[in-house]
Amino acid sequence: MSAHSEHFRIEEVAPGVWAALAGPTGACVSNAGIIDLGDRTLVFDTFMTPQAGRDLREAAERLTGRPAALVVNSHHHDDHIRGNQAFGSADIIGTVRMIELIESGRPGDLDVYAEGVRAWIADLDRQLADPEVPARNELALSRRMAGEVLASLPDLTITVPTSSFADELIVEGEARQAHLLSYGGGHTDSDAFVFLPDCGVLFAGDLLWVESHPWGGDGHLDEWIDIVYRMNELRPRTVVPGHGTVAAFEYARVFSRYLTFLCDIVRQAEASSMPVVKLADHPIPPEYGGWDATRRFRTTLEALGRRAGLPAD
Ligand SMILES: [Zn+2]
Numbered sequence: 001m002s003a004h005s006e007h008f009r010i011e012e013v014a015p016g017v018w019a020a021l022a023g024p025t026g027a028c029v030s031n032a033g034i035i036d037l038g039d040r041t042l043v044f045d046t047f048m049t050p051q052a053g054r055d056l057r058e059a060a061e062r063l064t065g066r067p068a069a070l071v072v073n074s075h076h077h078d079d080h081i082r083g084n085q086a087f088g089s090a091d092i093i094g095t096v097r098m099i100e101l102i103e104s105g106r107p108g109d110l111d112v113y114a115e116g117v118r119a120w121i122a123d124l125d126r127q128l129a130d131p132e133v134p135a136r137n138e139l140a141l142s143r144r145m146a147g148e149v150l151a152s153l154p155d156l157t158i159t160v161p162t163s164s165f166a167d168e169l170i171v172e173g174e175a176r177q178a179h180l181l182s183y184g185g186g187h188t189d190s191d192a193f194v195f196l197p198d199c200g201v202l203f204a205g206d207l208l209w210v211e212s213h214p215w216g217g218d219g220h221l222d223e224w225i226d227i228v229y230r231m232n233e234l235r236p237r238t239v240v241p242g243h244g245t246v247a248a249f250e251y252a253r254v255f256s257r258y259l260t261f262l263c264d265i266v267r268q269a270e271a272s273s274m275p276v277v278k279l280a281d282h283p284i285p286p287e288y289g290g291w292d293a294t295r296r297f298r299t300t301l302e303a304l305g306r307r308a309g310l311p312a313d
Helices: 050-064 096-105 110-128 136-155 221-232 249-271 276-280 294-307
Strands: 008-014 017-022 032-036 041-044 070-072 091-094 168-172 177-181 193-196 201-209 238-243
Touching: 008 050, 008 238, 017 050, 032 050, 032 193, 041 050, 050 136, 091 096, 110 136, 136 294, 201 221, 201 249, 221 249, 238 249, 249 276, 249 294, 276 294
Parallel strands: 041 070, 070 091, 201 238
Antiparallel strands: 008 017, 017 032, 032 041, 168 177, 177 193, 193 201
């Protein structure tokens, strides 16, 4: 049994606390976490595929010397929950709304779903065949992710959380407490995160992204900004984001500014009834020019513009 996996990289962020950071295979997509509570092991989020989830389960067991007893899901998006099935008898914890969203988002007919993934792969291959295609690295990562998702389907069982909490659940371990918190919905209708008061580590899920354009199309930007502000009141020292590298929590200021910038350009577009296609063409400001996932900047603006009721073109 190994803590190493081709799918992710383990980084110790405090004694007994590890980030599992998504690697380039496409099987993870998002980050996860492993927390040794002293007498029990808690895993935070479970990646995009059962194969990455199995490696995460093994890493947790290897690092803490016992199987994970608790799994916390941060929100309903596939890249945070599809490894749940690897955790057998562990108690999987989410919020009531999150569980509803996982239930309603599960693929109905896996054969039909597989056809959709194959069509997506064909489209990505067509785009990648163009040597001049923009954002080639992002497309190539999507292609690897799609391949991993397709490979996972024969084995996939969408596994919903087995228990829920509303806004706060404190798990008392022998060595430390884990505070499971939900301040409502920001990135989605319902987002949860884990804060460890003893070491100041905060596992943010997709409420925080580090140097990566966030997906905001399912979100509520004003509430999201408030949630990040309230997180700051916990005085965290270190954040493990849903996407990107481990960072000092001060980085949250940069991310809040980015969300405010998104809010502002969507409001300006609403005020002038700007078409969605024009909003989506908004240039990326230079301070965010080096961030990952530039295509997601565009798709997020398209989704936000549609939800604001802007004309299509
Ligand atoms: Zn997400």
